[in-house]
Every structure is written in structure tokens, then in C-alpha cells.
Amino acid sequence: MASKMIFINLPVAELERSKSFYEALGWKVNQQYTDGNAACIVVDDNICLMLLSKDFFTSFTDRAIGDARTTVNSLYAVSLASPAEVDTLVDAAVAAGGTEEVNADKRAQETQVGMHGRTFIDPDGHQWEPFHMAYPGAN
Incomplete structure (x- = not known):
């Protein structure tokens, strides 16, 4: 395992749609860290995306989720x-x-x-x- 990795946590409206989108880019889902709330998308050996349903994302912060479509x-x-x-x-x-x-x-x-x-x-x-x-x- 690499000594340093980057995990980018992204709030998503529809987890399955977002998983399918990133799989279509050729990036892989790591099933070990994927469930009904989150999906781990492997970009490469040192970079992963954590796609988090908006409800689950809010459990990590008290701050409001911004609308990435407008800001x-x-x-x-x-x-x-x-x-x-x-x-x-x-x-x-x-x-x-x-x-x-x-x-x-x-x-x-x-x-x-x-x-x-x-x-x-x-x-x-x-x-x-x-x-x-x-x-x-x-x-």
C-alpha cells in the first residue's frame, strides 16, 4: 500500500447514477468500501473518490452542502x-x-x-x- 493516498469525498444526489458515471470513465469501484451510502471509486493506486449520498455526507460535517451545479x-x-x-x-x-x-x-x-x-x-x-x-x- 502506498504511504500517502488522497480520498476526495463528494456529495452526490443519486449514488447509483454517480457510480455508473465514474465507471464509464474507466475508473473502478472498490466493492470493499462500497455500500448503500457510499462508493469508493479508484482513480489510480493513490487517488480514490468517495461518493457519498448527501444524507451520509452530512454526518461528516455540520456545515451546509453547497450546490456544485451553481457554485x-x-x-x-x-x-x-x-x-x-x-x-x-x-x-x-x-x-x-x-x-x-x-x-x-x-x-x-x-x-x-x-x-x-x-x-x-x-x-x-x-x-x-x-x-x-x-x-x-x-x-
Whole structure:
């Protein structure tokens, strides 16, 4: 097991719909940590999403849950190995019921630094920023 992992806890309106959405992206459900209240989605060996029904999510905090469809509190950026992987992931997200957000100014800035990125919004309004960056000296 890795010494450090990141678990991103996301409140979701419909757990089964959200599980299906992320499975359509090629990410796997870890059944060991999945039940009627939550689903563990494995992005890679060190990153997991915990999809939590809104009722269950509220058991972790006294603060109100924001509506991710109307306000932004976080952007989830994921570095991928190639521009093709970025395109494949976003295309899968859109095909699975997500929406793509296109920001021409952001894309122009990314192009200047050798970066290829796109943005998708999941069915609950969570914003994802998959990207590939050609680092200096990288093959």
C-alpha cells in the first residue's frame, strides 16, 4: 500500500447514477468500501473518490452542502500521460451524461505553456480538469 493516498469525498444526489458515471470513465469501484451510502471509486493506486449520498455526507460535517451545479468550491485537476488520454476521458464523461465546459481564454493560456487540458462537469456539478503537460526535457 502506498504511504500517502488522497480520498476526495463528494456529495452526490443519486449514488447509483454517480457510480455508473465514474465507471464509464474507466475508473473502478472498490466493492470493499462500497455500500448503500457510499462508493469508493479508484482513480489510480493513490487517488480514490468517495461518493457519498448527501444524507451520509452530512454526518461528516455540520456545515451546509453547497450546490456544485451553481457554485464552484473546488476544481479537481488530474494529470494524464498524453493529450489523447485527456480527450478520451472527457469524451467518455460527456457520453456518460457529463457536460464539457469550454473556456477559450484558459485554453489559450494552456497552449502557451505546452499544456493540453479540457474540463468536464459530472452529473452532480463537480468540475474536473484533466490535463497533460509537456515538461521540459520530457520525452
